[in-house]
Amino acid sequence: MQLREKLAAKKAVIGILGLGYVGIPLALRFSEVGFPILGFDIDHDRVAALNAGKSPIKHITGADISAMVGNGFEATADFSRIADVDAIVICVPTPLSKHREPDLSFITGTMDTITPHLRKGQILSLESTTYPGTTAEVLQPYIVSRGFNIGEDYFLIFSPEREDPGNPNFSTRSIPKIVGGTTPVCRELGELLYGAAVDRVVPVSSTQVAELTKLLENIHRSVNIGLVNEMKVIADRMGIDIFEVIDAAATKPFGFTAYYPGPGLGGHCIPIDPFYLTWKAREYGLSTHFIELAGEINRAMPEWVVTKIADALNDREKSLKASRILALGIAYKRDVDDMRESPSVMVMEILRSRGAIVEYADPNVPVFPKMREHRFDLKSVPLDPKQIASYDCVVLLTDHSDFDYDMIQKSARLVIDTRGKYRDVYENVVKA
Secondary structure (H helix, E strand, O other), X not given: XXXXXXXXXXXXXXXXEOOOOOHHHHHHHHHHOOOOEEEEOOOHHHHHHHHOOOOOOOOOOHHHXXXXXXXXXXEXXXXXXXXXOOEEEEOOOOOEOXXXXXXXXXXXXXXXXXXXXXXOOOEEEEOOOOOOOHHHHXXXXXXXXXXXXXXXXXXXXXXXXXXXXXXXXXXXXXXXXXXXXXXXXXXXXXXXXHHOOOOOEEEEOOHHHHHHHHHHHHHHHHHHHHHHHHHHHHHHHHOOOXXXXXXXXXXXXXXXXXOOOOOOOXXXXXXXXXXXXXXXXXXXXXXXXXXXXXXXXXXXXXXXXHHHHHHHHHHOOOOOOOOEEXXXXXXXXXXXXXXXXXXXXXXXXXXXXXXXXXXXXXXXXXXXXXXXXXXXXXXXXXXXXXXXXXXXXXXXXXOOOOOOHHHHHHHOOOEEEOXXXXXXXXXXXXEO
């Protein structure tokens, strides 16, 4: 049976490389519609947990994983089994280097590992966000090196992930899927692959168009969040409530979209992806002033929050050094356990560097995880009136739904609010 027939009959074995916030939801969705799934990850503990029906992600239940295992899903760290799959979907990280340049080592490392096991008749989809040209310039040579003819006996596409962890309004199924192919036949097979699992597939003319589409989506958010964060600083200096301003502006039924400020940008996309384009643009002799300025503003927000904390403590005749400070919420956004690029951690780092004693409370992150750039030997502290009252300052960084905001405000000596939860409260609350 050829690939086209296998996809149409849902007999194609789908191999998903990278079992994280993108790979697991995708595996779940393909499993739900009846495809056999083989998941690949280098983390042996994660592989064992998934095979035992345990979920490593808060918003995905163990019951979901168990059901997928019951449908035939298997996780493995044996990448030679790539030869057993018909469709390969790569969902690995694409971080920035310490010089804020694209780090494709997870992609190239994956391709180095799987290339000896590729076979004719497979389709390979890259979902990791990257700069325009990556699929053609980086992945295609690996496939050609095996003697395969792309578009004839091997098929290559780019289909950017669009997951929004913890968002109950959108799922893998309901979010439209962009598909760009190296050839028209590649695109057609990509549409067939994803069309079986999502409600709407949006074909585009090339992998480069698909790659740039994902960057535009996230640059749009980065620039608008940078704008509203700058507006927050201006409004604060003027003594104006920026949240009231945004809510008033949002009553305009056209020409305005509400974005809300915070302590900085977090997550695996928005703080990183714009710099993939700024790097690639330099190859064409172009400067991306607007994009880079938004990045500068957003990266400066944790420092601004710490300044607000220091000023508020100083007003109470307390120095930042040796003050006990509780970071309230350290995941990068509400009601998830995802710590990637969390601005809360940057606030904690700056506070610690200035001599503050920092602890945190986050119901979604019971133990501070191992991170490439940040190390805190901490566990989430219990939130009760006595515990909260023991801190010189509580800084709200991530506004989880589980927090008892009334109890926190009444128990704390000082609250620094970076999320607008205490807009109408002024007793012992400082807006930041």
